[in-house]
Amino acid sequence: MPPRLNVLTLGRSIPYRPRPQAQWISRPSIGQMPPQVRAYADSKDPQSPAADRSQRIDAQPLPHVSEEAAQTAEITGSEGPDLNQGTPVEEVVKGDKAAEEKLPKVMQDALKSKVNSAPKGSRSYSTMVTPTDGNGEVDMGLINVQPSSATPAMPGLKFEMPTLPLPKDGHLKHRYDDVVEQVTNLIMRHGKKSAAQRDMAMILEQLRTSSTPKIDPSRPLLPGAPPPSHLPHNPVLYLTLAIDSVAPLFRIRSQRGAAGGGVALQMPVPLGRRQRRRIATQWILKAAANKRQTGSGRGSYAQRVASELIAVVEGKSSVWERRGAVHKLGVSVRANIVLPKRR
């Protein structure tokens, strides 16, 4: 049974013909249907919109502009406007300021947007689809987009199988480098992720434009690290290498009451990759925050962090001592680890 009241269509057609559209705009086809149901209050034969039940002629409202014109034309015997076409209201009131003010809000807005079509948002470019090439075609830069109509060869699949392996940035939630993402989150203060991302971008920019680092042989980087001349070309690798090289292997856990006599028993606990990176990043950020601020403006913090990262790779940073201290203590307290007895 069809719904009794179709909310998507108007009760009667509005005699309003929009301006012919140059572009094709996709619209949902749901609003296009004629009303299926006649309400009880509606009369049986379709009436003109301006019709009224009043019997007195002078009390009846005036017909619509086009209808009036059509009636006048019928009286005078000339060719009137085609009533099936609706009234081109915009064309009728064009140039008439007083009439334009009386227009419905939708049409007024349309007029206004034509006059002042500048985008209001903060985006630096317009998202309006404008033809850019000479032949007036709208080029949105979509290439190789073909609606796949062919059914996949494998039964039970709706689409084709993806080519394996999946691209590294294929997953929406893991599309960025994991170190960059983690460090960005550690830089973030007060939940301002965008500011942190800006800082991160500036840090990487600093790494990219800095001179080739001189490696200190007494502070070896990770085995298998690329030669230092390659590092500025790949700032993400530079960052990863700096962090992974100073990352501690374990942390010292103090267990209360295990040693007896109120002394905490210290024992080393191995860390996972993400945890190691987190600790190293925190050390580096702390060391950077303690540096003297030389400039002003946005790039100052990023500049200090970047110089600390370079100092790490060059073996000059104090973070290395911190790591050494943790490892030394770990060696001395590893005797406290109680392993399960072997049978």
Added chain:
Amino acid sequence: MMNSSTCLRSFSQLSLDRTAHASLTSRTLLAPQIACFSTSTARYNQKKGMAAAPKRGTRTLNVKKGRKGVNYEMGKRPAPGERKAQRKRIVLSNDNALPVSWLRDLERSNVLEPTIEGQMMGLPERVVDALRAEEAFKPTQGWGLFRRPATLMRKETVQLAGLVKEIEDANAQQQPRTIRRIISGDRMSGKSTLLLQGLAIAHLRDWFVINLPEANDITNAHTDYAPLPGSQPLQYTQDTYTANLLRQMLKANPSILESTPVVTDHKLPFPLPPKPTLKHIVEHGMANPETSWVCFTALWEELSQPGRPPILFAIDSLAHVMRNSEYMSAEFKPIHAFDLTLIRLFVDLLSGQKTLANGGIILGSLSQSNKPLSVVLDHFVTIAEALQSQPAIVPVWNPYLSRDQRVVDALRGLEDPKQKDFDILRLGGLSKPEARAVIEYYAESGMLRHTVNDSFVTEKWSLAGMGNMGELEKASVRLRL
């Protein structure tokens, strides 16, 4: 009766021999000597323990536990101007970037040819020095990522080069023309860079180039000003700013100023050496800011003599000019920016009241990020854009907005479609071949690690809002997530 501050000022200036400091390079260095009163230096020189007595009832002892007097001052404070210098530092090369093998240089011979459209072209060293001297490079632009400065000769650049060619052709026929253009466009679409390209073209064609790098710096009342004697209605000179401008002009156009002799007697208030050249006038104006405006007008008259090179006069962020400045008159009324002598000259040229005797281009660039509200300018720019794109629908002025009549009079030529000499230069997005040229340059420089193919270019072009140049750079070489 002398105003007390003027009096003190003149005393303090007695001790400063201006001519001894002719080699000062930048305004930031010059500024501390000019500004006799400054809050920051006083704070900087403040000795410890010299602070004012504490207020009654405030606790002066630091008695909190475990807190041994927080030391907020970590080490030496940066010297005055040092922070700003770091913030405004222009880096034009990156030693890590790879040199691009196929990059050709712009030259005097090829710069006006339309065949270079859509190619990346390097800027020769002479032009880079001149552009750096006139502060045409901006710190936010991405020059510091590549081995050396290079620009894309986009469609609009070739249009600008065409204007240069028109002027030169007109000069060859002894009919000098003054073409006025306002560069408009979306945010980050490359307006300031187009201005820079215009300056570079003019330098290569041996024009005389004057660039006001940032209109905001002229009108924001950060430099001193003085009424111009004998002006009706009253105008104001900006001596320090003009002196600095003269310095920039000398650094940017050294050969023209050195080789051109002074031919007319300007009745200057100082003696000139025998056989004077324009350089002597400029150097005197640089060293003695009190005479800088006199020197500037003398230089302008000299450049208007027949046989002198055409002039490119450019300004960035034009909207700051089209309103009241931050300066105040003696009656404590705001001074309109048009009453500042430098801007008056520029606006007279832009509106067409004055013309350049030897022809030339007046170029103003809008800014979308640092932009004060100027309804009149916006209105005329939209009118000019509409006249270019769809002449049938030209916007009308909203009668309920108040408007600055002086600005209206200056920009009236924009709504006249018959005035071909005064128009806007609308910057749109790059075309895909242009985007591809840029992206190939990025990849060749080692700043972009990706294979450049059609789908990659198209992806970046679309992400950049259909070829917005700044967004394209953001999407492809910047490492912003």
